Amino acid sequence: MKGIYTALLTPMDERGEIDFESLGALIRHQLAHGVQGFYAGGSTGEAFLLTAKERMELLEAVIGYTAGKAKVIAHTGGIGTRESVELARHAEKAGADAVSAVVPFYYKPGIQEIRDHYRSIMSAVSVPMIVYHYPGATGVSLTMDFYESMAADPQCMGVKFTSMNLFEMQQIRARCGPGFLIMNGHDEVYAAGALMGADGAIGSTFNMMPSLFTDMFARAESGRWDALPELQTQANEVIGHMLQFDVIPYEKYVLYLQGVLRTPTVRSPLKRFTGEEEARIESFYSGNPLLVRHASQPAAGQIGGTGA
Template sequence: MANSKRFHGIFTALVTPMHEDGGIDHPSLVRLVQHQIEHGIHGFYVGGSTGEGFLLTREERKQVLETVIQATGGKARVVAHIGSMSTMESVELAQHAEAAGAEAVSAVVPFYYKVGAREIQKHYETIMAATKLPMIIYHFPGATGVQLSLGFYEEMAKHPQCIGVKFTSLNLFEMEQIRSRCGDDFLIWNGHDEVFAGGALIAADGAVGSTMNMMPSLYTDMYTSIQGGNWDEVRALQSKANAIISHLVNFDVIPYEKYVLYKQGIISTPTARQPLRQFTSEENEQIHRFLQSNEILSRHSKVNNPS
């Protein structure tokens, strides 16, 4: 199995900044990546759910990945999400990721068409056969409607290129069982930010999440405390994160995070692509007031008084 330990840590599931006309805002993307690195982020997960990956064209997905890899300057690891309903498209994106310099690929299970476990396994095997990059399964049953069995993970863990799973589920018992059955070398990324402390205690080697966009240093501090066994501090930091997440869940996640990043002075517009929601001026004002009152979000601002 490829070395999974180099993917331990905190990886931001990057948003994809956009101009008001919906085109990709590459300068804002570069600023976002550099801002994240300044706050200690270990790596990036590019083109996933938070990145509006399924709302981008194939070429846009490639361009966004290239921009991120160039912007890191080798200071952070880059994992490309290449998931698609089409195995052929996933193969093309995986081969591009390898040529562009990504260090691993990840793919959500095929969805919409109801295929079985054997077909899903073949899907991943076909992608892995097309590149030399390690593969990280993306488990997100809340979005895909696909529940993978523990036996599926055991079987996939035997493949030398399949190094782990991005586990976006609140079922921490299932996470622990994956660890128990697949061994300590099988990478497990916690995918729901609000339970990172619990995931880390029970099985997770790190986290990939969307709220890292808004408050990266909180999670890198949490990871440092986890590594040091300072669980009182871990709980305190999780509580601070959850105070923000509890406000976020009253809105739509991606537009909320983009609006916060806009007000923090990191990206140029809060534009999200249709059919995602566009907030009313009243909703924007509610988010703005919360940002100004929250020490964590304010600390990550590049402007003293975002307006």
């Protein structure tokens, strides 16, 4: 399961309901640009703003639209073990290739409780588990002993490592061995993550510029490291601009400009851009060849577009 996996956005219509038509368009767009798989219902997908029923419907749609052309990792994590188990059972039944779960947060469980949480999920299904480590969002740090104990379980395939601490990533590789999958999670350091031993990446900005990262992965796999800094610089020009705004609304707005999504709607309480903010994003977009190159066709009324 190495490779570039897009952490899929969840398209929404003007009412804030899941837009399944745009979801299909997004998946086809990603497949056309060569991604190896999808991470469905994660942080980028506004998972914690969806009901459990919506998360299940979303996953079923992703698997249906993918039609076996790429791997699907289902994010089934939540604060509580019971809901995570329920979502994991559904994911296996729906045909997901693996499940993943963010470290349980808010109530600050200890390492043993976190380990028990994952083992409860794994015992409920037969598909592989990928731990989702995102301390910037959860506030939870994991120990090397935790990783070693999880790697000792053959059902635990690896970790989605969303942290800037690449020394820690390298230590996981050293302690858990080459068979433990490490997926880079911060897109802005993917080139460095690949050098430190990542087997691929699960990324949010891949929604906007997938072929750049599939190119980076191919070059890393073949040892052509000299090209990666320039490609990472191109990605980081976009990411640097995005970080002046809010990530999920920004990515949806760019995909709207690219003609992939019908609306850039996000679910409350995520930010809605002002007209001035939209104009700034449109100006950057129109002057960025990387983003324009990924366009399906411009959205109606945007950048001289004729409709999508």
